[in-house]
Amino acid sequence: MFDLLLTNGLVVTPSGAHPLDIGISRGKIVSLRATGLGSPDEALRVVDLRGQLVVPGGVDPHVHTNSVLPTAAESGIKCFGPDRVSEGAIYGGTTTLVDFAHWQPGDELADSFKRKSAEWEGNTYTDYALHGTFKEPEIPFEVLEQIPDAVAAGHGSYKVWMTNTTPTRPKQKTDLGNMWGLMEQTAAAGAMLAVHAEDDDIVMYAYKKLQHQGKTGLEYMHHAHNNLSEKLSFQRAITLAEHVGAPIYLMHVSAREGVDAIREARGKGQPVYGEILPHYAYFTAEDYRQENGAIYHTYPSLKSADDRDSMWESLLDGSLSTLATDGVCTDLEVKTRGRTILDATGGHAGVEMRMAVAYTEGVAKRNLDLTRFVDITSANAAKILGLYPHKGAIAIGSDADLAVLDTTVDRRITSADLHEADYTPWEGYRVAAWPSMTVLRGQVIVEDRQLQAGPEGTLLEQHVSSDVRNRPAC
Numbered sequence: 453m454f455d456l457l458l459t460n461g462l463v464v465t466p467s468g469a470h471p472l473d474i475g476i477s478r479g480k481i482v483s484l485r486a487t488g489l490g491s492p493d494e495a496l497r498v499v500d501l502r503g504q505l506v507v508p509g510g511v512d513p514h515v516h517t518n519s520v521l522p523t524a525a526e527s528g529i530k531c532f533g534p535d536r537v538s539e540g541a542i543y544g545g546t547t548t549l550v551d552f553a554h555w556q557p558g559d560e561l562a563d564s565f566k567r568k569s570a571e572w573e574g575n576t577y578t579d580y581a582l583h584g585t586f587k588e589p590e591i592p593f594e595v596l597e598q599i600p601d602a603v604a605a606g607h608g609s610y611k612v613w614m615t616n617t618t619p620t621r622p623k624q625k626t627d628l629g630n631m632w633g634l635m636e637q638t639a640a641a642g643a644m645l646a647v648h649a650e651d652d653d654i655v656m657y658a659y660k661k662l663q664h665q666g667k668t669g670l671e672y673m674h675h676a677h678n679n680l681s682e683k684l685s686f687q688r689a690i691t692l693a694e695h696v697g698a699p700i701y702l703m704h705v706s707a708r709e710g711v712d713a714i715r716e717a718r719g720k721g722q723p724v725y726g727e728i729l730p731h732y733a734y735f736t737a738e739d740y741r742q743e744n745g746a747i748y749h750t751y752p753s754l755k756s757a758d759d760r761d762s763m764w765e766s767l768l769d770g771s772l773s774t775l776a777t778d779g780v781c782t783d784l785e786v787k788t789r790g791r792t793i794l795d796a797t798g799g800h801a802g803v804e805m806r807m808a809v810a811y812t813e814g815v816a817k818r819n820l821d822l823t824r825f826v827d828i829t830s831a832n833a834a835k836i837l838g839l840y841p842h843k844g845a846i847a848i849g850s851d852a853d854l855a856v857l858d859t860t861v862d863r864r865i866t867s868a869d870l871h872e873a874d875y876t877p878w879e880g881y882r883v884a885a886w887p888s889m890t891v892l893r894g895q896v897i898v899e900d901r902q903l904q905a906g907p908e909g910t911l912l913e914q915h916v917s918s919d920v921r922n923r924p925a926c
Contacts, residue, residue: 455894457495460487461506461856465846466831469822474506476852479893484848501856504888507826508844509547509853510807513833514703514727514776516799517551518571521786522621523795532781532872534576537803538909540781540872542577542897544804545855545887548834548843548912552611553582555591561598565607569911576909577897579853581837583646585611586634587624596637603641606913608838609701610638614685615650617751618676619659620794625652632692639698644836644916646701649685649710650677650752659793668792670745674737676793677752679759683709690717690724699723699921701836704778706732706752708762715771718924725836725924726772730802730809731877733763733775746788747877750778751798764818773832773926775810777802784875801873805865807855808883816884832926838914856889 454475463472465484475483475493483493518533534551541549553568555561565582572580584599584607599610612626612634626634631647638645658676662668667675686702690713693700705711705726717724731748736757739748748754766772780799790796810829814820826844834844842851863883867876890898897906919925 454483454493454495455497456852456896457493457498458506458854459498459500461501461504463506463846464822464826466823474846474854476894479852481846481848481850481852484846505857505859505885506846507855507857508830508846509855509890509892510545511548511830511833511839511844512541512546512777512779512803512806513550513774513837515549515551515779515803519780521780521782521797522617523790523797524786529786531799534572534580535907536872537779537781538576538578538907540801540804540870542890542892542906543871543887543901545807545857545890546578546803547853547855547890547892548579548581548839550581550583550837552585554585554587555595557588561595561602562605565602572909572911575907577906578892579843579909579912581839581912581914582607583609583611586626587613589623589625589627589630591626591630591634596633599637599643600641603643606915608642608914608916609644609646610634611646611648613648614689615648615652615655617650617655618794619656628688628692632696635692635696635698639696642916642918642921644699644701644838644921646703647689648703649682649689651681651684654678654681654684662793668794670740670749670791670793670796671737673740673749673753673793673796674755679707679709679755682707682752683713686710686713690722693724694722699725701725701727703727703776704729704732704750704752705763705772707755707759711762711766711771715766718771721923723921723923723925725774726766727774727776728763728767728772729776729778730806730813731800733760733813734809735877736760744784744788746791746796747784747800747875749796749798750780750800764813767814767828768818768820773828773836775806775828776833777806779803781872783873787875800877801870801875802877804870804872805876805878807857807887808885809878809881811857811859811885812883827926835917835920835926838916839912843912852891852894854891855887857885858888859885861886
């Protein structure tokens with residue numbers, strides 16, 4: 453007897469979409485059987501999904517929680533914690549989030565993971581993993597040498613910044629030499645290195661030039677965080693990775709030049725993976741001119757309509773791999789406290805809308821294949837970060853993490869529909885799919901837009917496959 457049986461759903465497996473019944477026991481998928489085939493299975497609970505779409509629970513590989521906002525460092529204002537962010541995620545059909553554990557000078561590397569995990573433990577409706585991150589210009593050799601042990605313990609991804617982002621924020625850039633050393637360690641240990649790639653020299657000069665010209669309004673943000681910066685930094689990061697023989701994951705691609713650099717590297721067989729954000733694939737720099745235009749902003753920046761259009765083109769053709777959010781959840785008052793290129797708050801509330809936007813823009817508007825929809829919302833992130841096939845797949849033995857989507861809806865979104873903040877940049881957006889049930893390791897957490905259980909989330913171990921590390925595998 454199963455613990456839970458979901459019947460009569462259109463289920464997207466790695467082999468395609470099929471009408472299947474899903475049998476779940478002890479948190480795992482143990483049976484996938486064609487609907488109506490043979491005698492009915494028995495279960496403690498049976499749910500008839502009435503033909504709704506069933507996909508793996510989403511994997512968002514890029515969220516921030518409990519972090520002091522760099523533009524509010526003097527006041528200590530933080531973005532929301534795992535409880536609020538994971539609640540929005542689970543309502544939206546995402547069951548795994550990946551946050552950042554910041555190494556601090558004086559730490560053992562293991563200390564940073566323990567400290568961040570303690571913030572999540574007992575407070576999350578989703579499972580979670582942690583990127584190890586470095587925000588120092590230099591990383592001590594004795595810390596670099598701790599990476600193999602951390603990877604063996606299940607921490608398989610790390611991140612650096614190539615820019616300080618703005619002239620007014622606390623420093624976070626790691627210089628290229630130390631990035632080289634880190635990349636050698638992550639490659640040798642079998643880990644993935646994620647990069648916030650912007651050319652710091654170009655960005656900082658652009659800020660000085662804009663200030664000299666008196667052009668500091670938010671509408672000039674894309675002139676500071678510009679296409680040239682993305683082109684140069686992506687080329688440098690990819691060249692360094694090629695020299696080392698390392699896989700890299702380039703976060704929040706925002707310009708056509710970034711897409712082109714990734715496409716070229718992958719064409720040569722390099723294990724280079726690119727991430728976009730839903731709002732880079734929908735909004736443009738013109739939206740900065742709207743009232744409360746800061747709600748559309750995260751770094752690097754929104755850019756032109758041509759850059760926006762390149763995002764979906766590249767997801768459709770496989771050049772880019774994942775759809776993340778760079779979620780930094782705050783309420784509207786905090787998000788809009790800065791209104792210039794010098795004090796705008798990066799990140800925005802988008803975790804809950806990610807799956808619905810991906811379906812609407814990808815499947816409904818652009819005929820994205822359902823298997824490819826799963827790739828960009830869960831499977832590829834799980835593969836790149838070493839969580840697959842426990843996460844990101846509906847398969848025998850995988851965790852029973854499921855998002856059930858009603859694809860018959862035509863719904864206009866308001867902030868009152870959502871849970872992670874008191875505003876949404878997607879106000880008024882019409883969705884063609886809406887989550888009706890979310891299951892985490894066999895436990896129904898949300899049903900009919902009501903929380904049924906939780907918080908139930910746990911820390912995950914990451915082990916990146918050799919396939920992903922050695923070629924563009926997804």
